[in-house]
Amino acid sequence: MIGVRQLSLMFAVPLLIAAGPYDIPLFSTPKAPRASGSARLVFAQSPFGISVTADGRAQYDVQVAVSGLPSPSSLGAFRAYVAWAATPDLQRWDRLGPIANGTTTVGHVTLNKFLLVITAEPDSAPRSHAGPTVLHGTSPSGWLQSFLNHPMFRGITG
């Protein structure tokens, strides 16, 4: 049986969720170790309070704020950085649009769960992703992927 002490702990410790449901922290890769940033999901324009597809998937624009990206050409034969939304199994990649240091809005994402991936590419509108990944993050809905992603297990301790 659970003790009063344990219960008190449960209620006394504030839960420090890393970000709101619309925010995605971005993590850099060894290709661009000084790059950093975050993304925010905002509903795409719609006549309604929210934007969804006919089957009910949320339709987002992604505001990507990054800094510290080197010139793409410093990584090889690349001219642009491009944001992609990929399914968690990496089978499907939707090109969202080119980004640069600063804040850029790209879209639309209509995947229930996705990885936000930023790659260096030969041009700003490549048909498929080919270049190296510089930043990546997981949509907040992706936290449902595994219970191990619960805030408790993401470094929040009692």
Add this chain to the structure above:
Amino acid sequence: MNGRAALVAISLGVPLAIGSAQQKRDPMSGMDHMQGMKHDSAGMPIPMPRGMPMIPGLIGLVPSGGTFVPGGGIDPARLPLAKPSQLLRLADGDTIDLTAMLVRRRIKGHEFAMYGFNGEVPGPLIRVPQNATIIARFHNRIDLPSAVHWHGVRLDNRSDGAPGVTQEPVAPGGSYVYRVHFPDAGIYWYHPHVREDVEQAMGLFGNMIVDSPDADYYGPANSEHALMLDDLLINADTLVPFGADGPDFALMGRVGNVLLTNGEPSYALHVRRGEVARFYLTNAASSRTYNLSFGGAQMKVIASDQSRFEHEELVPSVVLAPAERYVVDVRFARAGRYAIVNAVQAINHYKGEFEPEVDTLGFVTVDAAPVRADYGRAFATMRVNSAVTKDVDRYRGYFDKPPDKELTLTVQTTGLALATVQFMTIDTAYYAPVEWIDGMPDMNWLSTSKEVRWILRDDATGKENMDIDWHVARGSVVKLRLFNDPKSFHPMQHPIHLHGQRMLVIARDGVPTRNQVWKDTALIPVGSTVDLLIDASNPGDWMLHCHIAEHLGAGMMTVLHVDR
């Protein structure tokens, strides 16, 4: 052990952090609550969605407070069978009698004692010319106090039908006279503002269509149909009883398991090939947000609560939060059968997966014979309503001003069952901006307005709900910023409704809205910040509240005083 049981076991073994400072720190509350529960088998069991077992720690519990069923268990056979809504065309100065009464309804092979206006469900469809004034004599013949609110109509404050603010509730057997003036063309509805979670859910609602004198106000259509969308929560063969002292299902709202269109579980419409059908859609459900489409037929959205849009748009589906209305034109180009569906992505909380949830509301059968007057070309043209733009232009200068008022939408709970608290805590990993269905009806059922308090909090003063004393001068243009705090204990979307005025949704999450329409209800998703611009031109004391009936019943309301 299933996945959820495993999670509960983990939460019992680990000193969990709790999701919000809003949660009252009462470590023993869960235990006390369980001991204090009244056991009443009338409400058991609560129907659960497919593949979703009941939460182990909740089995055997029942909500605090007693239960209520309309008619007090009267045999439905003694009641008149509910009739479908009748069209009432009224002219300026006309008088109607509107009687709330017990009726018998047949739903999915069962008979229930429920409510209707004038014996009809929905109540009479009132159709009036713009600028008309009618007299509505309301007679309360149900077993609860009641009143009629004329939702979205910018009428005289005395006739707003808001008990506790503009009138006393009308006792059973009593009457009240309303004077309803219709200054704006559009689609409106009426419903009680007393125990909405019961009275509205049991069938007390009806539409009002206000016609512009401009015959070309909307584009041409071959036919017109008013659809009131609603859902009903039933057990195997009984209504799930309501809380006697206040709403149960207070966390998420009473989400029904039977979807109804104009009071019926299956809607049928016959049209001709090429027909443009105009649908006046109203979401009369307590809590459910709809995402409606017509079997892939082309759909154009032309108007919402209180006006047309600046310009028409083709849309894949129409999203309606509780109390919202949209006018859409749908063209059925080919012969065949079109399913009207509500399609959403539900979240299976046990598996942590999204799952498509599709409910068929009915069918539109399209004959092979072509429609006589083909409005295909007009339908394909997206009209630009410059009159709306001109009207909105008068307010654009206020779009960038700092907010006059900032409200945070949040929740406070106390005394919830321990398992509910633990479950919610784990669930804070992710909250969908809109929770489409109720994945956890058993814990929702156990949360009543005694344990749950939904809050509009004034950021400037810290005052909450009815303690907020907000006065503005008549003619003010007021910018209201609403933030739906995702870090609260159980964040939910809230359709916020303002009585007696009109407003524009000018920005969502800092992104300006591109196509304006005058609204009285706006959806605030979890985590979102929404800016509303209120045209406070109608003097009086006007309610501002969440239109999820259970959230309203759990405190989520305040009053905007528009001084003379």
